[in-house]
Amino acid sequence: MSDDVKQLVSRCxxxxxxxxxxxxxxxxxxxxxxxxxxxxQRQDAEDMAQETFVRALRSLxxxxxxxxxxPWLLAIAGNRxxxxxASRSRRPQPTPLYDGVPDRTPDQLSAEHLDEEVQLALQSIxxxxxxxxxxxxxxxxxxxxxxxxxECPVGTxxxxxxxxxxxLIEQLANRxxxxxxxxxxxxx
Amino acid sequence: xxxxKFDNQINELLDRRDHPLEDAGVTAHAEDCDxxxxxxxxxxxxxxxxxxxxxxxxxxxxxxxxxxxxxxxQVEVDxxxxxxxxxxxxxxxxxAALVLIVAIPAAIYSLRTESGGVADNQEPNGxxxxxxxxxxxxxxAVEDDDAPNEDQIATTDDDEALExxxxxxxEAWPEVRQSIMTDNLAAAPITELQDGFVDHVSVPLxxxxxxxxxxxxxxxxxxxxxxxxxxxxxxxxxxxxFDGLPSLSHTEISxxxxxxxx
Numbered sequence: 001m002s003d004d005v006k007q008l009v010s011r012c013x014x015x016x017x018x019x020x021x022x023x024x025x026x027x028x029x030x031x032x033x034x035x036x037x038x039x040x041q042r043q044d045a046e047d048m049a050q051e052t053f054v055r056a057l058r059s060l061x062x063x064x065x066x067x068x069x070x071p072w073l074l075a076i077a078g079n080r081x082x083x084x085x086a087s088r089s090r091r092p093q094p095t096p097l098y099d100g101v102p103d104r105t106p107d108q109l110s111a112e113h114l115d116e117e118v119q120l121a122l123q124s125i126x127x128x129x130x131x132x133x134x135x136x137x138x139x140x141x142x143x144x145x146x147x148x149x150x151e152c153p154v155g156t157x158x159x160x161x162x163x164x165x166x167x168l169i170e171q172l173a174n175r176x177x178x179x180x181x182x183x184x185x186x187x188x
Numbered sequence: 189x190x191x192x193k194f195d196n197q198i199n200e201l202l203d204r205r206d207h208p209l210e211d212a213g214v215t216a217h218a219e220d221c222d223x224x225x226x227x228x229x230x231x232x233x234x235x236x237x238x239x240x241x242x243x244x245x246x247x248x249x250x251x252x253x254x255x256x257x258x259x260x261x262q263v264e265v266d267x268x269x270x271x272x273x274x275x276x277x278x279x280x281x282x283x284a285a286l287v288l289i290v291a292i293p294a295a296i297y298s299l300r301t302e303s304g305g306v307a308d309n310q311e312p313n314g315x316x317x318x319x320x321x322x323x324x325x326x327x328x329a330v331e332d333d334d335a336p337n338e339d340q341i342a343t344t345d346d347d348e349a350l351e352x353x354x355x356x357x358x359e360a361w362p363e364v365r366q367s368i369m370t371d372n373l374a375a376a377p378i379t380e381l382q383d384g385f386v387d388h389v390s391v392p393l394x395x396x397x398x399x400x401x402x403x404x405x406x407x408x409x410x411x412x413x414x415x416x417x418x419x420x421x422x423x424x425x426x427x428x429x430f431d432g433l434p435s436l437s438h439t440e441i442s443x444x445x446x447x448x449x450x
Contacts (some may be wrong), residue, residue: 017255024251046246053254111240118237137238138204140291162199165234172237173230 012060024053029133030070031077037134038081048084052114060121067148074139075149078131085127100124114177121171125164133158133164189217194224198231207235288360297370 008026012018030054035045047159055075056063063072122130135141143161147154189198193215200209207216208231218225247253 010439020255021251022260028246028250045265046250050254050257051249054257057254057258069433096432114237115240118234137202137235138384158203164237165231166195167232168234169227172232172233173226177233177237 004137006065009060009063009065009069012057023057027073029072033138034074034077034131035081037119037122038078038127038130039084040119040171044084048080054065054082063136068145070139071141071149072146074107074135074141075151078135078149079093081148082127082131117172117175117177118168121168121175124171125167129164129167131149132160133168136161174178189213191217191221192207194218194221195227198227202231202235208232292357292360295356 008019010025012023020131028049031050032045035048036042039045039048056073063069097122114130122133125133128150135146135149136143143157145152146161147157151156180185194214195212197214198208201211201214208228214228218228
């Protein structure tokens with residue numbers, strides 16, 4: 001754990017609001033990324049990211065400074081998202097509105113379409129698989145860190161991630177998004 | 189390379205965060221195998237999709253809002269507790285309704301037996317030809333099947349006992365009705381629910397609603413022969429049989445189960 005993170009946390013614990021803003025700014029991209037992959041909706045992801053930071057800052061005193069902060073933060077985010085997914089499954093969902101922005105180039109559209117396809121495939125797999133997969137491939141946590149964050153054995157995490165990959169690969173191949181992905185990546 | 193080894197190799201490469209296209213063995217096998225080429229393409233699409241730059245456009249006040257919320261006094265609302273309590277409330281109401289449903293006919297039969305009611309398989313004139321029709325109903329006490337006693341039929345004691353039953357039913361009915369119906373429908377006059385009462389109650393409580401209508405059927409059957417002395421082979425839709433139930437009226441009962449009155 002780097003000293004600047006420890007200092008930042010100390011300032012947050014002392015009630016320094018500027019430090020809290022800095023704390024949120026530093027990690028919000030990673031937290032939002034996990035929430036977005038987990039929930040599939042931008043607005044929900046933003047709400048969950050906000051809730052994650054509120055909870056984290058309120059319970060920062062309980063964080064073990066010997067351990068990395070980011071897995072701890074992502075664990076909170078993952079738990080909040082799974083709670084939301086559970087409550088979402090108990091009530092009917094409104095049809096999401098398309099929040100498209102005009103004036104996009106074909107390349108941007110292609111990249112967005114690929115993003116949507118991956119997102120669609122992710123939403124079809126189990127929440128635990130999705131969380132472990134996203135933590136590994138997007139947050140780039142190690143198996144050990146994911147295991148700690150999700151409070152389950154490393155072997156279980158590996159199994160979840162392998163299954164997630166197999167299901168995603170199968171779905172994306174079936175939907176024929178391969179060529180689009182090459183175009184999108186080439187343009188970016 | 190075999191196809192199963194191909195799959196394992198892909199997973200191992202991804203575990204090491206290597207790209208599968210950089211592995212010569214994998215790409216060579218994919219060129220010769222349609223199935224594995226398709227999977228390799230899917231894998232590449234997955235990795236490309238996960239690596240796309242996605243810069244979230246947060247609200248300008250995102251961080252400030254978080255900080256202000258952290259600084260605000262904490263009011264914990266445990267939603268799970270609320271959900272559990274409402275769940276328990278529904279269960280409690282369902283149990284209460286069930287108890288009432290079982291208790292009402294039991295009380296009726298008990299009172300009928302104590303007051304020396306007429307036998308179910310016995311017509312006022314002593315004719316037992318209805319035996320086949322009413323054989324599934326509880327048998328009430330009679331001293332002599334062959335010599336019907338006029339005192340056993342619609343006596344003053346019977347009327348008092350029936351009056352008491354009517355009072356009990358009248359008191360119990362609103363609670364039963366409240367328990368088994370959805371909130372909106374509970375407030376509606378019962379006369380508006382005549383078309384398919386059971387269909388209007390919430391799904392988990394439908395068995396109870398069916399029980400209620402069954403109970404009403406028993407009540408109707410008992411009262412119809414106990415009070416009005418109507419032979420049971422008369423049309424069941426004759427609402428005049430319920431003249432003995434001024435408040436728990438035929439309107440309410442028929443509203444509960446129109447099928448019984450069809």
